[in-house]
Structure formats: C-alpha cells, structure tokens
Amino acid sequence: MAKQIIPKKHAMPHQDPQVRAKNFSEVALGYTEELAVAEAGRCLNCKKPLCKQGCPVSVDIPEFIALVKERKFDEAAKVIKRTNALPAVCGRVCPQENQCEKFCIVGKKNEPVAIGRLERFVGDYIINKEEVIEKAEPTGYKVAIVGSGPAGLACAADLARLGHSVTMYEALHTPGGVLMYGIPEFRLPKAIVQKEIDNLKKMGVEIETNAIIGQIASLDELFKEEGFDAVFLGTGAGTPYFMNLPGENLNGVYSANEFLTRSNLMKAYCFPEFDTPIKIGKKVAVLGGGNVAMDAARTALRLGAEEVYIVYRRSRAELPARLEEVEHAEEEGVKFLFLTNPTKYLGNDEGWLTGLECIKMELGEPDASGRRKPVPIEGSEFVLPVDVAIVAIGQGPNPLLTKTTPDLETNKRGNIVADELGKTSKEGVYAGGDVVTGAATVIKAMGAGRTAAKSIHEYLMSKSQV
Amino acid sequence: MYKIVAKKTLAPAIHEYDILAPKVAKKAKAGQFIIVRVDENGERIPLTIADFNREAGTVTIVFAEAGYSTKKLAQLNAGDAIQDFVGPLGVPSHIEKFGKVVMVAGGVGVAPVFPIAREMKAAGNQVLGIMGARNKELIFWEDKMKEACSELLVTTDDGSYVRKGFVTDVLRESIEQDGKPDLVMAIGPLPMMRAVANLTKEYGIKTMVSLNSIMVDGTGMCGACRVTVGGETKFVCVDGPEFDGHLVDFEEQLMRSRQYKTEEQLALNRGGCGCGGGGKCHG
Ligand SMILES: Cc1cc2nc3c(=O)[nH]c(=O)nc-3n(C[C@H](O)[C@H](O)[C@H](O)COP(=O)(O)OP(=O)(O)OC[C@H]3O[C@@H](n4cnc5c(N)ncnc54)[C@H](O)[C@@H]3O)c2cc1C
Ligand SMILES: Cc1cc2nc3c(=O)[nH]c(=O)nc-3n(C[C@H](O)[C@H](O)[C@H](O)COP(=O)(O)OP(=O)(O)OC[C@H]3O[C@@H](n4cnc5c(N)ncnc54)[C@H](O)[C@@H]3O)c2cc1C
Ligand code: SF4
Ligand code: FES
Numbered sequence: 001m002a003k004q005i006i007p008k009k010h011a012m013p014h015q016d017p018q019v020r021a022k023n024f025s026e027v028a029l030g031y032t033e034e035l036a037v038a039e040a041g042r043c044l045n046c047k048k049p050l051c052k053q054g055c056p057v058s059v060d061i062p063e064f065i066a067l068v069k070e071r072k073f074d075e076a077a078k079v080i081k082r083t084n085a086l087p088a089v090c091g092r093v094c095p096q097e098n099q100c101e102k103f104c105i106v107g108k109k110n111e112p113v114a115i116g117r118l119e120r121f122v123g124d125y126i127i128n129k130e131e132v133i134e135k136a137e138p139t140g141y142k143v144a145i146v147g148s149g150p151a152g153l154a155c156a157a158d159l160a161r162l163g164h165s166v167t168m169y170e171a172l173h174t175p176g177g178v179l180m181y182g183i184p185e186f187r188l189p190k191a192i193v194q195k196e197i198d199n200l201k202k203m204g205v206e207i208e209t210n211a212i213i214g215q216i217a218s219l220d221e222l223f224k225e226e227g228f229d230a231v232f233l234g235t236g237a238g239t240p241y242f243m244n245l246p247g248e249n250l251n252g253v254y255s256a257n258e259f260l261t262r263s264n265l266m267k268a269y270c271f272p273e274f275d276t277p278i279k280i281g282k283k284v285a286v287l288g289g290g291n292v293a294m295d296a297a298r299t300a301l302r303l304g305a306e307e308v309y310i311v312y313r314r315s316r317a318e319l320p321a322r323l324e325e326v327e328h329a330e331e332e333g334v335k336f337l338f339l340t341n342p343t344k345y346l347g348n349d350e351g352w353l354t355g356l357e358c359i360k361m362e363l364g365e366p367d368a369s370g371r372r373k374p375v376p377i378e379g380s381e382f383v384l385p386v387d388v389a390i391v392a393i394g395q396g397p398n399p400l401l402t403k404t405t406p407d408l409e410t411n412k413r414g415n416i417v418a419d420e421l422g423k424t425s426k427e428g429v430y431a432g433g434d435v436v437t438g439a440a441t442v443i444k445a446m447g448a449g450r451t452a453a454k455s456i457h458e459y460l461m462s463k464s465q466v
Numbered sequence: 467m468y469k470i471v472a473k474k475t476l477a478p479a480i481h482e483y484d485i486l487a488p489k490v491a492k493k494a495k496a497g498q499f500i501i502v503r504v505d506e507n508g509e510r511i512p513l514t515i516a517d518f519n520r521e522a523g524t525v526t527i528v529f530a531e532a533g534y535s536t537k538k539l540a541q542l543n544a545g546d547a548i549q550d551f552v553g554p555l556g557v558p559s560h561i562e563k564f565g566k567v568v569m570v571a572g573g574v575g576v577a578p579v580f581p582i583a584r585e586m587k588a589a590g591n592q593v594l595g596i597m598g599a600r601n602k603e604l605i606f607w608e609d610k611m612k613e614a615c616s617e618l619l620v621t622t623d624d625g626s627y628v629r630k631g632f633v634t635d636v637l638r639e640s641i642e643q644d645g646k647p648d649l650v651m652a653i654g655p656l657p658m659m660r661a662v663a664n665l666t667k668e669y670g671i672k673t674m675v676s677l678n679s680i681m682v683d684g685t686g687m688c689g690a691c692r693v694t695v696g697g698e699t700k701f702v703c704v705d706g707p708e709f710d711g712h713l714v715d716f717e718e719q720l721m722r723s724r725q726y727k728t729e730e731q732l733a734l735n736r737g738g739c740g741c742g743g744g745g746k747c748h749g
Pocket of ligand 1: 093094095146147148149150151152169170171172175176177178179182183184211212213214234235236237238260291292295322398400401432433434435439440441442443445
C-alpha cells in the first residue's frame with residue numbers, strides 16, 4: 001500500500017441542529033478551501049473511473065477533483081461545466097449516494113470520496129465570478145422553451161450557446177421550477193438559482209414569466225404566430241397525487257406542493273410580512289418518504305410545529321429520500337413512523353383535521369419491484385392526533401399544456417412521449433425532464449434538457465440545408 | 467408590470483380596473499379568470515375576467531375588498547402598475563344555443579356573469595338576467611347587464627331598489643310563471659349559489675355555478691382549490707371554475723373557504739414580523 005487512505009469523508013460543517021430547526025438558512029455550510037483540497041486528496045484518480053459512469057451526465061469527476069487538489073478551482077469549474085451547467089445546484093441536491101459516490105472505488109472499503117461536496121465547493125467558488133460566455137454566431141433560428149425548471153434551464157443555455165435565439169415561458173411569476181417553488185431555502189438557497197437564471201439572461205435568453213403555454217398561446221400558435229422554429233417542453237411533474245382517503249379535503253390537509261409553494265415561493269414563512277398565509281399546526285403528519293416528504297417535514301418544524309411525523313408504509317431501509325436529508329431530518333427532531341399506513345383523516349364539525357387514522361404494516365413477500373411488500377396488520381389501527389397533514393406521495397405531469405394540444409402523444413399517465421433524443425410525436429417539438437419520465441431528479445432533467453438541445457440544434461441545422 | 471389604465475369605484479368597496487395586458491386580452495374568453503399579485507410581497511389573488519378589449523389590449527376586473535390583499539389592491543390608482551397578472555386561466559364557459567338561459571348574479575357576481583350572458587345572447591339564446599345585491603348602493607353594471615340580456619330582473623335583500631327579496635325568489639317566480647329554462651347559471655357568494663342549485667334541483671333544471679375556491683398557483687400544481695364534484699375530487703383552477711351545481715359539495719367548499727380566517731385577521735392587524743425566518747423576510 002503506497003498510501004494510507006483516510007477512511008471517512010471530511011465532515012461537512014453544518015449549522016447546529018437545534019438552531020437550524022428554527023431558521024430557514026442553509027443547513028450544510030460547505031467545505032472550506034482546506035477541507036476541499038484535503039478531500040480531493042482522497043481520490044485515487046482511477047484509470048477507469050466508475051464514479052463517472054454513475055453520473056447521469058458523465059461529469060469528468062477524477063479530472064475536476066485532480067484540479068481541486070492542485071487548487072486550480074477555476075479550471076475544475078470549467079471541467080464540470082462541460083457537462084453540468086449547475087454545479088452549485090447539483091452539488092447540493094443530487095442523490096450522490098445512488099450515483100457517482102455509489103460506484104467510487106474508495107467506497108468499496110471506506111467511505112467514498114465526497115464527490116457531491118466537492119462539486120458544490122467548486123460551484124460556489126465560481127458562482128459570483130463573471131463568466132466569459134462563448135456564444136456561436138447567431139443562426140437566425142428561434143426556439144421556445146416552455147417551463148423554466150432544470151430541464152428548461154439546461155436546454156436554454158445550450159441552445160443560446162449554439163447561437164439560437166431563445167425565449168423561455170414560465171407559468172409562475174418566478175422562473176426556476178421546483179428549484180424555486182419546491183426545494184426549500186435551507187437546502188438550496190434561492191440566490192443560487194437566481195444567479196443561474198441571471199446568467200441565462202446575460203446570454204440573451206428572454207424569460208417571460210406569467211405565461212402559461214396552452215392558455216396564452218397554443219403550441220401551434222408558437223410556431224405560426226410567434227415564428228418559432230422549434231419548441232422544447234420542460235413542464236415538469238407539477239400535479240400532486242392524493243391517496244383518495246376519506247376526509248382528504250378537510251381543512252389542514254395539504255399537498256406537499258401547496259405547503260412548500262406557500263412557504264418557498266410565496267414566503268409564507270414570513271407571514272404576515274408577506275401576504276400569503278400558511279396553516280402551521282402544532283402536530284403535523286407528513287405522508288410519504290421521499291425528498292418531498294423530508295422537505296415538507298423540515299419546513300413544518302421551522303414554521304414552528306411542535307411535533308412532526310413522517311408516516312411511511314415501508315421501513316427505514318426503503319426510504320427513497322436522499323440519505324443526507326433523512327439524517328438531517330432526524331437530527332432536527334422529525335419523528336419517523338415506519339411501517340405505518342394512513343387509512344383516513346378525522347375532522348371536527350367545522351371541517352378541521354383533528355387526526356390521522358393509521359394502520360401498522362409488516363413486510364411480506366417481494367413485489368414486482370423486488371421490494372418486500374408492506375401488508376397491513378389487522379386490528380392495529382391507531383389514531384395520530386394531528387392538525388395538519390401533508391400528502392407527499394408523488395406528483396404527475398402538469399396537464400395544462402397537453403390538454404390543449406391533442407396532437408401531442410402522451411401515455412396513459414399523462415406523460416409526454418419522447419424518444420431518447422427528446423423528440424415527440426409533433427414535428428419540431430421536443431420534451432424532457434419530469435414531464436416525460438415522471439418525477440425524477442434535477443440532474444436527470446438537466447441531462448434531458450441538454451440532449452434535447454442537441455437534437456433541436458441538429459433539427460434546425462438540417463432544416464437550413466433543405 | 468401591468469398598468470392600470472382606468473379605475474372606477476362602482477359601489478362601496480367594489481372597484482373596476484382596466485389592466486393593460488394585451489396577451490391575456492387577446493386570448494380571454496367568458497368564464498375564465500386571471501391571477502394578480504399586487505407587489506413583491508403579495509399573494510396570488512384569483513379574479514374573474516369581467517370584460518376585455520382585444521384592440522386596446524385591456525382586461526377588466528371587478529373586485530370586492532374582502533381582506534388584506536384586496537384592500538391593498540384597492541389602494542392603487544389609474545397609472546399605477548401591479549406586479550403580476552397571469553391568465554387566462556380555467557376552462558371557458560360552454561356557450562351554445564340552449565334556448566332559454568337564466569343568468570343569476572349575486573353581489574360582485576354580476577361582473578363574471580356579464581361576459582357569459584353577452585356570449586349566450588350572441589349564440590342565439592333568450593337570456594334572462596337576474597341580479598341581486600344586499601342593497602341599492604351595491605348595485606352596479608345594471609346598464610351593461612341590460613344590454614347583455616334579453617330581459618333583466620333586479621332585486622335587493624332590503625328592498626331599497628326595485629323589489630325586496632333574494633335572487634332565488636325571483637328565479638322561482640320566473641320558473642313558475644314562464645316555465646323551465648334550458649339552463650341556469652349562477653355566480654356569486656357560495657351560499658347563494660348553493661341556494662340556486664337547491665332550487666333548480668327541485669325542478670330538474672341543469673345548473674352551472676362558478677366556484678371561487680382558495681387558490682395558490684392556478685395551474686393545477688398545488689391542489690389548494692380542490693372541490694368534490696359528484697364524489698370525485700376536482701381542481702377548480704384547471705377543471706373549472708364552472709361545475710354542475712347539483713353535484714358540487716357546497717358544505718365542503720364553505721368550510722374550505724374559511725381556512726385562513728385566523729391568519730387573515732393577523733394580516734389585517736399586521737404587527738411586526740413574527741416569522742422566525744432568520745432575517746430572510748426581504749429576500
Ligand atoms: C420538494 C421537492 C424536492 C426535491 N428534491 C430533490 C433533490 O433533492 N434532488 C433531486 O435531484 N431532485 C429533487 N426533486 C425532483 C426535482 O426537483 C425534479 O425532478 C426536477 O425539478 C424536474 O425538472 P423539470 O425541469 O422537468 O421540471 P420542474 O422543475 O417541475 O419545472 C417545470 C416548470 O414548468 C412550468 N410550467 C408547467 N407548465 C407550463 C406551461 N404550460 N407553460 C409555462 N410553464 C409551465 C412550471 O411552472 C415549472 O416552473 C425534488 C422535487 C420536489 C418537488
Ligand atoms: C376563479 C375565481 C374567481 C374570482 N373572481 C372574483 C371576482 O371577480 N371578484 C371578486 O371580488 N372576487 C373574486 N374571487 C374571490 C377573490 O379571489 C377573493 O375574494 C380574494 O382572494 C380574497 O382575498 P383577500 O386577501 O382580500 O381576502 P382574504 O383576507 O384572503 O380573505 C377574506 C375572506 O375570504 C376568504 N378567501 C380567501 N381567498 C379566497 C378566495 N380565493 N375565494 C373566496 N374566498 C377567499 C378568506 O377565507 C377570508 O374569510 C374569485 C375567486 C376565484 C377562485
Ligand atoms: S471512483 Fe472515486 S477514487 Fe476513483 S476517480 Fe472516481 S472519485 Fe476518485
Ligand atoms: S390553485 Fe393550485 S391547483 Fe388549483
């Protein structure tokens with residue numbers, strides 16, 4: 001053994017759990033230069049880097065880490081940005097333990113290299129620096145991007161760089177998609193997302209907010225009246241699923257989307273300084289076990305709830321949320337009720353939620369997904385007294401646009417059908433991100449946006465040859 | 467920013483604004499709504515499209531001062547601008563030749579009823595308008611309604627104008643005297659729409675109501691606007707706002723409309739910022 005490997009990742013400085021559970025400032029504070037360089041030193045710079053294969057957009061991981069080790073942070077950023085336009089975002093929210101870090105060689109015997117933290121460090125290092133943006137000569141083609149989430153942002157950036165004129169339409173009053181309305185400030189500061197949006201504007205991308213395509217203009221009108229040559233649809237998975245349990249429309253039952261939108265986008269955490277109210281609740285149950293559930297639970301705590309429960313029908317091992325977020329939630333005092341399934345909401349005469357009836361579950365035989373299926377234990381019903389419940393069991397595709405575009409092929413779940421290059425059933429129309437795949441991840445949406453940008457570019461260039 | 471090009475105060479605490487929003491004006495249809503946000507700190511307030519002028523690029527809204535946000539909106543004047551104005555939202559009214567249509571408007575409901583009545587008449591229907599308000603002071607757009615309807619009946623709760631009684635009294639008389647219309651549409655406060663729906667159910671007359679549920683995004687993303695219609699959950703913003711009045715669970719809607727009573731009081735008595743937001747209030 002030539003070199004002694006430090007068995008653990010360098011710890012991430014964090015806000016104290018007791019303090020942070022009461023504020024909306026960022027939880028993880030980020031590596032210092034010293035910590036970053038030291039952590040980069042744990043990387044073996046493998047010849048066949050498996051970490052890179054685990055990355056949905058194939059960031060040149062060993063290459064950028066080697067540059068961090070040499071303190072060449074600007075160069076490291078350039079390497080990442082070749083494939084990932086938003087390192088400060090992805091470094092914070094990617095499920096690294098299931099992607100790059102899962103495959104890291106160091107991780108075979110020890111903790112893997114903290115690739116995500118290094119990516120975040122590099123992203124933060126350059127975030128306030130003026131970037132030199134290299135743009136191709138204007139092509140004269142106009143592309144419309146519908147939806148300004150990670151898929152739309154990534155697609156717009158690439159198309160602008162290739163010299164196309166890009167206009168982005170966003171239904172809400174703030175661009176950014178889930179990055180702005182869903183993921184809370186304490187996990188992803190909005191200033192970082194805003195920075196990326198400002199960069200796009202600097203590249204000449206026009207952003208029209210308050211513009212719902214399908215309502216204000218149909219897809220056909222974008223082509224015929226607005227003169228676009230191609231359109232990218234990145235409209236996301238914005239429709240909340242409910243469980244259809246009795247009492248679901250009682251006051252105090254929120255979808256996670258509503259709860260988080262009120263807090264993040266509308267800044268209800270500053271009510272009445274900001275005008276949008278939110279029902280805080282003394283005891284709060286969050287239904288589900290993904291990132292959305294963790295975000296809702298931790299937001300409820302910060303708003304001042306006394307007790308917050310995650311109600312999840314499987315066990316801890318199956319929680320789909322990022323490990324780091326589960327740990328953060330636990331540290332902050334969120335209580336987990338595993339193997340517990342809600343059966344109905346209880347309310348009072350005025351229509352307010354008073355409790356959640358649940359049933360205990362046990363793990364039975366493996367189901368189609370290979371996971372052991374939770375089955376209810378008969379007679380184990382109990383009532384969890386809560387005055388707010390937040391449903392975080394998933395989201396479906398936003399129907400606004402597809403409803404008004406009958407000639408755009410969708411599948412039975414309402415997702416837009418697109419091939420691996422992002423091409424839809426409609427000429428000149430491309431799609432990617434959650435609206436195609438169903439609720440997935442930021443990096444996958446960005447990857448899809450970039451793939452579509454490439455396809456759109458080829459489509460436009462082939463048009464000019466005709 | 468969206469400029470207010472004209473402001474009229476129609477009745478105590480009821481205002482009419484013409485807002486410059488050419489793209490919305492171009493697409494607006496009767497029965498649809500918009501969402502406004504007064505300023506950076508503002509909440510998203512849904513308001514029906516009361517009229518539009520495609521040439522001038524303006525959209526007309528009429529609103530009653532209900533709570534903090536609509537009071538804030540009311541403080542603006544012609545020449546001022548509002549932060550956000552998004553629309554048109556919701557499904558347009560289904561307009562066709564039904565035969566005889568009764569359009570029932572309660573209170574501020576006159577504003578959303580007006581463009582639908584106009585369209586119904588243009589489609590060849592015989593349109594009976596019934597408009598009611600608490601008292602004379604609160605009556606507005608009577609002349610516009612007269613023009614949009616084949617016939618217009620007015621009533622006030624206290625009898626201070628035309629006749630004393632509720633819109634349901636007038637509707638019942640009309641049905642008894644002239645027979646059943648082919649469609650009734652009612653827009654106004656929830657209890658009024660419920661009363662109309664209960665009445666027409668007796669007679670088996672198809673009845674549409676336009677729900678004003680609490681909303682956030684208005685794009686089908688949050689589920690705040692949910693309503694039970696015929697036992698199924700619907701989202702008012704994307705499935706509505708118009709629904710079959712005989713299938714709507716009005717009790718649930720009434721309870722849901724009271725969700726923020728306590729908080730609204732707080733906003734009106736607004737003191738300092740109690741947010742615990744780590745000083746991020748102004749971010
Ligand atoms: C609370 C929460 C936490 C999450 N945490 C993580 C995480 O930690 N890590 C991770 O990788 N992923 C996470 N995700 C998932 C991730 O955010 C999504 O996969 C990703 O944002 C999808 O990107 P997108 O561009 O496809 O769509 P979105 O981000 O949903 O953006 C779509 C945009 O399109 C707009 N739009 C929709 N219809 C129209 C229309 N007709 N006209 C104009 N605009 C329209 C919407 O308003 C929206 O702004 C989380 C999601 C949520 C909700
Ligand atoms: C599709 C639609 C169209 C509408 N059209 C009009 C219109 O043309 N003119 C008009 O005056 N009003 C209209 N409304 C109602 C209007 O949106 C509310 O009156 C307004 O949001 C109240 O805001 P506020 O903050 O001033 O009052 P608040 O202080 O929020 O509330 C006052 C009271 O109204 C309740 N409330 C809050 N939001 C709503 C809401 N969206 N609808 C009903 N009650 C609410 C509160 O619980 C409270 O008791 C419409 C609502 C919808 C959903
Ligand atoms: S697999 Fe791990 S050790 Fe190897 S290059 Fe990637 S990060 Fe470095
Ligand atoms: S207002 Fe959010 S879904 Fe209707």
